[in-house]
Amino acid sequence: MAERCAHFKIKDFIRPGESYHFAHTELSAEDGVRYHDHDYHEVFWVTHGRGEHRWNGKTRILQPGVLHLIHPSDRHRVAGSKEAPMRIVNLAFPSVCWRVVHRRYFETETDWFELPGEQRAWALSVRAQTGLKLWAERLASTTRPRVLVDGFLMELPNLRPMKPIMQQEPVPDWLLRAQLEIGRPDNFVGGTVAFARLAGRSPSHVSRAALRWLGATPTDIVNTARIDYSAGQLAGTSRPIIEIMLDCGLTNLSHFYALFRKRFGVSPRRYRLQAHPTVRG
Numbered sequence: 001m002a003e004r005c006a007h008f009k010i011k012d013f014i015r016p017g018e019s020y021h022f023a024h025t026e027l028s029a030e031d032g033v034r035y036h037d038h039d040y041h042e043v044f045w046v047t048h049g050r051g052e053h054r055w056n057g058k059t060r061i062l063q064p065g066v067l068h069l070i071h072p073s074d075r076h077r078v079a080g081s082k083e084a085p086m087r088i089v090n091l092a093f094p095s096v097c098w099r100v101v102h103r104r105y106f107e108t109e110t111d112w113f114e115l116p117g118e119q120r121a122w123a124l125s126v127r128a129q130t131g132l133k134l135w136a137e138r139l140a141s142t143t144r145p146r147v148l149v150d151g152f153l154m155e156l157p158n159l160r161p162m163k164p165i166m167q168q169e170p171v172p173d174w175l176l177r178a179q180l181e182i183g184r185p186d187n188f189v190g191g192t193v194a195f196a197r198l199a200g201r202s203p204s205h206v207s208r209a210a211l212r213w214l215g216a217t218p219t220d221i222v223n224t225a226r227i228d229y230s231a232g233q234l235a236g237t238s239r240p241i242i243e244i245m246l247d248c249g250l251t252n253l254s255h256f257y258a259l260f261r262k263r264f265g266v267s268p269r270r271y272r273l274q275a276h277p278t279v280r281g
Contacts, residue, residue: 010040010094018144020093024136027051027080027088035077041071041113044078044123045132045154048235049086050183052079060171061179062086063224064198064263065129067159069120069207071113085232089136093149101153113157123215128159141270150225171213174199176251177204177212179221188225189249192218226250227263233274241268 013021024047028032035054036261044067051062054077070076072095080086099204102111114119135152176201187194195218196203203218203232210218226248233244245256260268 004035006034006036007097008036008038008040010092011036013092014144019097019146020091020139020144020149021076022092022139022144023090025088025090026083026085029080029082033078035075037075038072038092039095040072040092041095041098042090044068044070044088044090047087047089048227048231049080050180051086054079054188059120059176061176062088063218063228065124065127067122067124067128067132069113069115069122078114081180091139091149091152093153097146097149105154106157107149109157112160119199122159123161123162124159126206132159164247167176172209174201175206175209175264179212181223181230185229185247188222188229192224193251195222203227217246223241224263227259228258230268231264232262233272234268241272244268 010021030050046062046064046066053060053062053068056075077090098113102109104170112116116234135155139148141148148263149222178195181196181198187198190197192203196206197211199206201209207218210216210221216224230244230248233239234241237244242253245251245253248256248258250259260266260271264271266274
């Protein structure tokens with residue numbers, strides 16, 4: 001039986017005088033967005049945690065560092081994971097906004113929203129992620145003026161990677177399952193050995209496949225799962241930082257801090273204070 005698809009309309013998300021919808025949203029596995037298409041263009045990215053994106057019949061892992069361009073005809077659904085909530089930033093705007101910007105500034109360029117789905121998930125450089133964070137602060141304006149959404153759309157060429165994160169050849173199901181399952185604490189404490197076990201392949205096979213399809217080593221994937229889990233614990237509990245680190249399967253505090261800072265740009269303590277100022281640890 002085909003999955004039922006809702007149809008969302010931009011008029012239901014913007015108030016009179018606003019030119020776009022912008023929101024930071026926290027999603028768990030239970031309260032994901034319904035499977036839908038819509039009458040507007042959309043861009044979203046993950047800032048924290050991980051989850052799943054069901055996109056035109058295919059399921060992809062969602063994690064920070066990737067920008068997703070959604071065409072009105074796309075059918076998709078976004079949900080977080082059971083281990084830690086996923087936080088996403090979502091920008092939705094009338095399709096005419098993009099048509100005007102594309103015609104005026106990028107008429108000789110390919111319409112990026114018309115590319116095949118695999119080419120509309122853009123892996124962001126560290127510099128691009130920093131720029132995106134600044135744009136999120138601007139777009140959060142209470143008045144939602146047209147000039148801001150136009151400015152953001154004009155910035156897209158600076159966010160586009162040299163090549164898309166997804167390849168034309170689909171990621172093997174066994175690798176996707178392993179990437180999702182390694183996000184559980186009882187799995188990631190086992191490190192890359194556990195990742196290979198979850199994949200059901202030899203460590204060398206898993207390593208080659210991870211680099212080919214995910215652009216990361218098994219160590220990178222495991223450490224990302226550990227740090228995402230630790231971020232959820234830091235934001236949602238008052239547990240001591242060293243205790244959280246040990247739960248992640250790490251024993252070197254300096255190494256933990258280095259991994260965390262590389263992923264989120266701040267120390268674990270600073271992250272906790274920013275997420276929940278009343279918590280100390």
